Amino acid sequence: MRTINPWINFNGNAEEAFTFYKSVFGGEFTKIIRFKDLSSDEFPVEEKEANKIMTIALPIGKHNVLIANDVPEFMGRVNENENRSKIAVSAESRDEAAHLFNGLSAGGNIEGPIGDSPWGTYAGMFRDKYGIEWIVEFDPNYKEQV
Template sequence: MRAINPWINFNGNAEEAFTFYKSVFGGEFTKIIRFKDLATAEFPVADNDADKLMHIALPIGPNNVLIANDVPEFMGRVSENENRSKIAVSAESREEADNIFNRLSAGGDIEGQIGESPWGTYAGMFRDKYGIEWIVEFDPNYKG
């Protein structure tokens, strides 16, 4: 397997969230497609969905891509209070783990403060200010 790339649905704020994620992880967006870019006579797009993102991609590290879209209004809202699957970030050091944890969790709700875990890693969990759940972890014994 080459990679697993998480794909997140948003309620119209994917671009704002991904601008924030870019400020944490760095890099450049490799793809941004708005619903209006795909509009045709066969696939009309409502005015209120035209500028929403159909696809956005942000590479994170050499093999991973964080992907998202906005859900068009006719499909209903994504429940941001559900327990979504978490996105796990494997840091290369404690310092990197602390930096990512502190920056991504800003304005969010911390579920488990970053620190020593019972399974021998340095980890923490939180829901960011956009409702996305994350685990940031550094495993000093990783032999990748």
């Protein structure tokens, strides 16, 4: 396993929050994907959701990344008084991702089955039997930064 990184959900203000985090931690965003960047016939995006953040990533230190997204309105609002985050695990292979996904999700609720994603990774999402939310992902284009 390469890393485990926190992933936070926001109600439309992920970019504002991450601009603040960047002002505190320093560094540069390594990824900003808006919902409009993924819009297609298979994945239509409403105009009001287009500029919201699908994924934003900010490296923290040498091996950690803080990641977030805006939750689209059709999924409901994030209850800010409850769990607002997922634990994102970056696996070193498809096999490792499948093993971690299948093991951790046993007895839980799968929100997104493991498989090829529209953004080129192999990923899945679930809430484990203890109520903790996870995303397991393998990115074949990941380049280790030294």
